[in-house]
Amino acid sequence: MTTKVDFRKALDAYQAQQGRFRVVDVPDLTYLMIDGHGDPNTSAAFGEAVRTLYPVAYKLKFASRRELGRDYVVPPLEGLWWAEEMASFTAARDKSRWDWTLMLMVPAWISHPLVSTAIEQVRAKDAPARLPDVRLETLSEGRCVQTLHVGSFDDEADVLAHLHHEVIPELGFRMTGIHHEIYLSDFRRVTPERRRTILRQPVTVGAVHGGWGRGA
Structure with a gap:
């Protein structure tokens, strides 16, 4: 019988605890990705991407x-998740200004031809609206600081502010790269107060505050 790998258990990068901020060295991981913009609660593109x-x-x-x-x-x-102004995440929470990339990780042994075949199989049955936008890409994050948030997405602001303005500088890091969330709970089925989400921020050594953009 084939052994089934559960990456949530096998990869340290998927481990987090509420109230604890961990420094994690995340390996390069490959994902199916779709980009979008706007409020995930109202944007049709967000639901179509999922x-x-x-x-x-x-x-x-x-x-x-x-x-x-x-x-x-x-x-x-x-x-x-990113935006031109970081306050869109931690203060104003103006979701209409957010840009996002939704992702599902795939094992390193999955090849581009296998992905192309899978996409064609989905297209032949009942092609979803965003199928032409799916791409396979490797994400290189390296050193990150992450924690587990339990509760509504709208309650993340205080945790993120603490992470950005206190935890990361106190560890001698500055932010780089893009804010990353891992939805351990299926938010389509789990009530907001029970949702479990890993909040991850790539960092680099230095005390100067970094940015949110893709090139930060």
């Missing part, structure tokens, strides 16, 4: 088990 990523991810999982003899649990949904 409904597009999962069918492709499951086609890949089944192909991996069938053709490669390697089975795995589809990892949780993840998101990169």
Whole structure:
């Protein structure tokens, strides 16, 4: 019987505790990705991105088990979030100004041809609206600071402010890269107060405050 890999248990990068801020060296990981903009609560593109990523991810999982003899649990949904003004996340929370990339991690053994085949299989059955926008890309984050948030997404602001303005400077780091969230709970099914989300911020050595943009 094929052993099924659960990356939530196998990768240290998926480990976090509420109230604890960990420094984690995240390995390069490969994801199915779709980009978008706007309030995730009202943007049609956001829901379409979620409904597009999962069918492709499951086609890949089944192909991996069938053709490669390697089975795995589809990892949780993840998101990169950024805006021109960081206050859009921690103070004003103006979600209409947010840019995002939704992602589902795939194992390193998944090839581009396998992804292309999976996309064509999804297209042949009932093509989701954002299917042409799916891409396979490797994310290199390196050193990060992360914690577990339990509760509504709207209650993240205080945790993020503490992380950005106190924890990271006190550790001798500055922010770089993009704010990253890992949705351990399926927010389509779990009530807001029970949602478990890893909040991750890539960092580098230095006391100067960094940015949020892709090139930061």
